[in-house]
Amino acid sequence: MSKEITSREKDYSQWYNDLILKGELADYSAVRGCMVIKPYGFSLWENMRDVLDKMFKDTGHQNAYFPLFVPKSLFEAEEKNAEGFAKECAVVTHYRLKTDPENKSKLIVDPEARLEEELIVRPTSEAIIWNTYKGWIQSYRDLPILVNQWANVVRWEMRTRLFLRTAEFLWQEGHTAHATKAEAIEETERMLHVYATFAEEYMALPVVRGVKSANERFAGAEDTYCIEAMMQDGKALQAGTSHFLGQNFAKAFDVKFADKDNKLDYVWATSWGVSTRLIGALVMAHSDDDGLVMPPRIAPLQAVIVPVYKGEESKPVIDAKAAEIMMELKALGVSVKYDRDDSKRPGWKFAEYEMKGVPVRIALGQRDIENNQVEVARRDTKEKNTVSLEGISTYVKELLEDIQVAMFNKAKNFRDAHITKADTWDEFVKVLDEKGGFVAAHWDGTPETEEEIKGKTKATIRCIPLGNEQEDGKCILTGKPSKERVLFARAY
Amino acid sequence: MSKEITSREKDYSQWYNDLILKGELADYSAVRGCMVIKPYGFSLWENMRDVLDKMFKDTGHQNAYFPLFVPKSLFEAEEKNAEGFAKECAVVTHYRLKTDPENKSKLIVDPEARLEEELIVRPTSEAIIWNTYKGWIQSYRDLPILVNQWANVVRWEMRTRLFLRTAEFLWQEGHTAHATKAEAIEETERMLHVYATFAEEYMALPVVRGVKSANERFAGAEDTYCIEAMMQDGKALQAGTSHFLGQNFAKAFDVKFADKDNKLDYVWATSWGVSTRLIGALVMAHSDDDGLVMPPRIAPLQAVIVPVYKGEESKPVIDAKAAEIMMELKALGVSVKYDRDDSKRPGWKFAEYEMKGVPVRIALGQRDIENNQVEVARRDTKEKNTVSLEGISTYVKELLEDIQVAMFNKAKNFRDAHITKADTWDEFVKVLDEKGGFVAAHWDGTPETEEEIKGKTKATIRCIPLGNEQEDGKCILTGKPSKERVLFARAY
Numbered sequence: 001m002s003k004e005i006t007s008r009e010k011d012y013s014q015w016y017n018d019l020i021l022k023g024e025l026a027d028y029s030a031v032r033g034c035m036v037i038k039p040y041g042f043s044l045w046e047n048m049r050d051v052l053d054k055m056f057k058d059t060g061h062q063n064a065y066f067p068l069f070v071p072k073s074l075f076e077a078e079e080k081n082a083e084g085f086a087k088e089c090a091v092v093t094h095y096r097l098k099t100d101p102e103n104k105s106k107l108i109v110d111p112e113a114r115l116e117e118e119l120i121v122r123p124t125s126e127a128i129i130w131n132t133y134k135g136w137i138q139s140y141r142d143l144p145i146l147v148n149q150w151a152n153v154v155r156w157e158m159r160t161r162l163f164l165r166t167a168e169f170l171w172q173e174g175h176t177a178h179a180t181k182a183e184a185i186e187e188t189e190r191m192l193h194v195y196a197t198f199a200e201e202y203m204a205l206p207v208v209r210g211v212k213s214a215n216e217r218f219a220g221a222e223d224t225y226c227i228e229a230m231m232q233d234g235k236a237l238q239a240g241t242s243h244f245l246g247q248n249f250a251k252a253f254d255v256k257f258a259d260k261d262n263k264l265d266y267v268w269a270t271s272w273g274v275s276t277r278l279i280g281a282l283v284m285a286h287s288d289d290d291g292l293v294m295p296p297r298i299a300p301l302q303a304v305i306v307p308v309y310k311g312e313e314s315k316p317v318i319d320a321k322a323a324e325i326m327m328e329l330k331a332l333g334v335s336v337k338y339d340r341d342d343s344k345r346p347g348w349k350f351a352e353y354e355m356k357g358v359p360v361r362i363a364l365g366q367r368d369i370e371n372n373q374v375e376v377a378r379r380d381t382k383e384k385n386t387v388s389l390e391g392i393s394t395y396v397k398e399l400l401e402d403i404q405v406a407m408f409n410k411a412k413n414f415r416d417a418h419i420t421k422a423d424t425w426d427e428f429v430k431v432l433d434e435k436g437g438f439v440a441a442h443w444d445g446t447p448e449t450e451e452e453i454k455g456k457t458k459a460t461i462r463c464i465p466l467g468n469e470q471e472d473g474k475c476i477l478t479g480k481p482s483k484e485r486v487l488f489a490r491a492y
Numbered sequence: 493m494s495k496e497i498t499s500r501e502k503d504y505s506q507w508y509n510d511l512i513l514k515g516e517l518a519d520y521s522a523v524r525g526c527m528v529i530k531p532y533g534f535s536l537w538e539n540m541r542d543v544l545d546k547m548f549k550d551t552g553h554q555n556a557y558f559p560l561f562v563p564k565s566l567f568e569a570e571e572k573n574a575e576g577f578a579k580e581c582a583v584v585t586h587y588r589l590k591t592d593p594e595n596k597s598k599l600i601v602d603p604e605a606r607l608e609e610e611l612i613v614r615p616t617s618e619a620i621i622w623n624t625y626k627g628w629i630q631s632y633r634d635l636p637i638l639v640n641q642w643a644n645v646v647r648w649e650m651r652t653r654l655f656l657r658t659a660e661f662l663w664q665e666g667h668t669a670h671a672t673k674a675e676a677i678e679e680t681e682r683m684l685h686v687y688a689t690f691a692e693e694y695m696a697l698p699v700v701r702g703v704k705s706a707n708e709r710f711a712g713a714e715d716t717y718c719i720e721a722m723m724q725d726g727k728a729l730q731a732g733t734s735h736f737l738g739q740n741f742a743k744a745f746d747v748k749f750a751d752k753d754n755k756l757d758y759v760w761a762t763s764w765g766v767s768t769r770l771i772g773a774l775v776m777a778h779s780d781d782d783g784l785v786m787p788p789r790i791a792p793l794q795a796v797i798v799p800v801y802k803g804e805e806s807k808p809v810i811d812a813k814a815a816e817i818m819m820e821l822k823a824l825g826v827s828v829k830y831d832r833d834d835s836k837r838p839g840w841k842f843a844e845y846e847m848k849g850v851p852v853r854i855a856l857g858q859r860d861i862e863n864n865q866v867e868v869a870r871r872d873t874k875e876k877n878t879v880s881l882e883g884i885s886t887y888v889k890e891l892l893e894d895i896q897v898a899m900f901n902k903a904k905n906f907r908d909a910h911i912t913k914a915d916t917w918d919e920f921v922k923v924l925d926e927k928g929g930f931v932a933a934h935w936d937g938t939p940e941t942e943e944e945i946k947g948k949t950k951a952t953i954r955c956i957p958l959g960n961e962q963e964d965g966k967c968i969l970t971g972k973p974s975k976e977r978v979l980f981a982r983a984y
C-alpha cells in the first residue's frame with residue numbers, strides 16, 4: 001500500500017481515512033459498518049483505557065460485566081430510551097443454524113430455533129443493568145452503587161466512518177445508583193470533569209464542558225453533560241457524555257430503596273461513557289499531511305531509534321550505543337523501540353514513524369557517536385536538534401513532556417481562535433460557512449428554534465457551557481429575548 | 493441473603509452455586525444462560541487477565557479487535573468449524589425495531605429491516621479473522637502474525653452453569669499465522685505452556701498437559717492441545733486449549749504467501765484460548781464449606797484488617813495502628829483493606845471475608861496493641877497465629893507466598909491421589925463410580941471405542957499426556973493392542 005496521504009486541503013475526509021488505514025490504526029471488515037482495530041490502534045486504545053480505568057477506580061468505581069443481550073420486554077421498559085434507540089437495533093431472533101437441505105455445504109437459519117422473545121444486542125446497557133440493580137438494592141445501605149463496564153455495543157448506523165461512527169464500537173459505560181438527587185448530580189458532574197481532565201491532560205485535546213439542549217439529550221436522561229472538542233476542519237466533535245437520569249430508570253424497573261426512616265423512594269441514576277470514537281477525535285485534532293501525531297502520554301510508542309549504518313563495521317558500534325540509550329530510556333519509563341531492520345533504508349523508516357506519529361525519533365550514526373552526539377527529531381513540529389549523548393535520556397524524557405504541552409497549546413489556540421460571536425443571522429451563517437468552528441449566539445431556548453436552525457444550516461447546539469456568562473440578547477433566528485449565548489457548530 | 497453454604501457432601505452442585513452467588517462473584521441475569529459478573533468476580537478476572545496479557549506480550553503477541561458479527565457466508569467457509577458451532581449460534585436477522593401498531597408502548601421487530609445476509613454472533617473468531625488476514629498477508633515478510641483479542645463470545649447452550657457454561661462468556665483468543673508448519677506447531681505448544689504456567693503458578697491449579705483425541709478436537713483443528721485440571725468431586729475440567737489449525741483456514745479463506753523464492757503456499761495457523769470458565773475451575777478446586785479460597789497472587793484482595801473495638805476510646809488507637817500496618821503492606825505491594833464499618837460486628841466480618849476467600853485476615857484489638865502483637869488468620873488452613881507487630885508486614889507478605897504454595901501442593905496431592913491405573917473394564921468402571929478422578933487406561937486409538945466408552949460410562953478421554961510413557965497393553969474395552977495409557981474422566 002502506498003504511504004501517500006491525501007492532503008487536508010485537497011480532501012479532508014479522504015485525509016482522515018488515509019491516516020487511519022495507512023497509519024495502521026484500523027481496517028475495514030467484511031461486516032457492514034464494523035471495523036477491525038489493528039494492533040497499533042488497539043495499543044493506543046489500551047493506553048487510553050488504562051488511564052481512564054485508573055481515574056474511575058480513584059473516584060471509587062469498580063468494574064463489572066453485564067449481558068450483551070437485552071430481552072425486548074426489558075429494552076422497551078424505559079419508553080424514551082427505547083424510542084431513541086429502536087431504529088438502530090441489531091436483533092437476535094434465532095439460536096441455531098442447520099444444513100441447507102438444498103445445498104449440503106451451506107447453512108441456513110433453523111426456523112424451528114426461533115426465540116420466544118427477541119434479544120436486542122445492547123446499544124447501551126441502562127435497561128439490563130437497572131433490571132439487575134433491582135435485585136441488589138433494598139435499603140440506603142446498598143447505595144451508592146458505583147459500577148463501570150468496558151464493553152462492545154452495537155448501533156446500526158446507515159452511514160459509517162472508521163472510529164467516528166461504526167455499527168459496533170468499544171466503550172465504557174458507568175452506571176451509578178444513588179439515594180439522593182443531589183448526590184447523583186454531583187456524580188454526573190464529577191465524571192464530566194474526569195473526562196475533561198483525561199481529554200486535556202492525556203489526549204492534549206482542549207474541550208468545552210457544558211450541558212446539552214433538550215434536542216441533543218440522551219434518550220431517557222433528565223440532563224446530558226458533555227465535553228465538546230474542535231477538529232481542524234472547524235467541525236465540533238462530542239468527546240464524552242455524562243447523564244443525570246433522574247428516577248426514570250428506577251421507575252421503569254421499579255427500583256426502590258428504604259431510607260433511614262424506612263420510607264421507600266425510587267433510586268437516582270447516572271450513566272456516562274466514552275468510546276473508541278475518541279481515537280477519531282485524536283486523529284483529526286492533531287495530525288498533519290505527513291501522518292498521525294500522537295500525544296506522548298498515550299502514544300503506543302513514545303520514541304524510536306533508527307540506526308544509520310555506513311558499512312558493516314559501523315553496526316556493532318551503533319547497536320551497542322543504541323542498546324545503552326534504550327536501557328536508559330526504559331529506566332525513565334519511556335517506551336522505545338530500536339528498529340534495526342536491515343531490509344529498510346533509514347529514509348523509509350523516518351517516513352514510516354512520521355506516518356505513525358511517534359513523538360520522538362532518534363537517528364544514530366557512527367559519526368554521531370564519535371562526536372558524542374545524536375540527531376533528535378520531534379514529530380509535532382518536525383524540528384530536528386543535534387543533542388549531546390550525555391544525558392540524552394533525560395533530554396528525551398523532557399522533550400516528551402514539552403511535546404505534550406505544545407500539542408495541547410496548539411490545539412487550544414486553534415480552538416480559541418474558532419469561537420466566534422455572531423449577533424445577526426447573516427453573521428451566523430457567514431461564520432459557519434466561511435470560518436467554521438463554534439459560533440456563540442443567542443437562542444430563545446426552544447427546541448423548535450434549534451430544529452429550524454439545524455434545518456437551515458446543519459448547525460446544532462453543541463452545548464451550553466458550564467459557568468456560562470449571563471448576558472441579555474436576542475435569539476439569532478427569532479429575535480426573542482435570551483439570557484445567554486450558546487455554542488452552535490456543525491458536528492461529527 | 494443468608495450466608496449459609498450447602499456443604500460439598502450434601503450437594504456439591506448447590507455448594508458451587510452458593511459460593512458463586514454468596515461470594516458475590518456473579519449473579520443470574522434476565523437473559524437465558526447469560527450471567528452478570530459482579531465487581532468482586534470481575535476484579536478476580538481483571539487480575540487473571542492482566543497476568544495472562546503480560547505473558548502474551550512477553551511472548552511477542554499484540555492485541556487487536558475484530559467484529560462481533562460474522563456474516564453467514566464467511567461462517568460456513570471452513571466446513572468442519574461451521575458444522576461444529578452451527579447448533580449453538582445466536583443469529584441476527586434484523587436491524588431495526590418499530591412501534592407496535594396494536595400497542596403504542598410496545599416495540600416489534602420491523603419486518604422491513606431484514607438483513608440480506610444473516611449475521612452470526614461470534615462463537616469463536618477464526619472465520620472473521622482469517623478473512624481479514626487475507627488482506628494483511630502477501631509475502632513471508634508479513635509473517636508471523638501474532639495477535640490476540642480479549643472479547644465476548646456467544647454459544648447457545650441448553651444447560652448452563654455460572655462461569656462453567658454460559659451462553660455469553662468472556663475470553664481471549666489468540667490467532668497466529670506462520671510461514672511453516674514447524675513454527676505453527678511450536679507456537680501451539682508455547683501457548684499451551686503459557687497456560688499451564690499461569691494455571692499452576694497463579695491459580696495454584698495443577699494441570700496435565702496433553703493432546704486431545706480426535707473426538708474431542710476443536711472443530712477445524714488438526715490437533716488440539718489442552719490443560720486438564722481436577723475438581724474436588726473428582727471430575728475433570730478443561731482449563732485451556734491451544735489448537736494447531738494446519739492450513740485449514742488458509743485454504744477456506746484462500747490466504748497464501750510468497751516465500752523467499754516467490755513460491756506461493758497456504759499460511760499455517762494456530763488459535764488458543766482461555767475464558768471466564770477458569771473462575772469456575774478456581775472455585776471448585778480450592779474452596780471449602782465456609783466459602784471461597786483465593787490464591788494470593790490473583791486474589792482481588794489479599795489481606796483485610798478487622799478492628800476489634802472495646803468502647804469508643806479504643807477506636808483512635810486501633811485506627812492509628814491499622815493505618816500504619818496498611819501503609820507498610822501497601823509499600824510491599826500487598827492489596828489490603830481496613831474494614832472499620834461500625835454497623836457490623838467483628839464476627840460477622842470474619843465470616844464475610846472467609847466467604848470471599850481473602851487469604852489473610854488480621855484482627856486488631858487494643859489489648860493486642862498494648863502487647864505489641866496481633867492475630868493473623870490464614871484462609872486456606874484456618875490457622876490462627878499471634879504475631880509480633882514488629883515486622884508484621886514482612887510476615888504477611890511471606891505468609892501470602894506460603895499460602896500460594898500450600899494451595900498448589902494441596903491441590904496437587906489431591907490430583908495425584910486421583911490418577912488411577914485400570915487394566916480391566918470392571919476396575920475402570922469401579923474407579924469412575926467410586927473414587928472418581930483420572931483413570932489411566934489403554935485404548936485402541938479409535939473414535940468408535942472412545943464413543944462407546946462415553947456411552948457406557950459418561951467418561952471421555954481428557955488427554956493423551958505430553959511425553960506420555962510408552963507401554964504395551966490392551967484396550968480397556970475391546971482388548972485390542974495399545975501402546976500407551978490415556979487419561980479418562982467424567983468432565984465438566
Ligand SMILES: [Zn+2]
Pocket residue numbers: 418435
Ligand atoms: Zn480557521
Ligand SMILES: [Zn+2]
Pocket residue numbers: 910927
Ligand atoms: Zn477422593
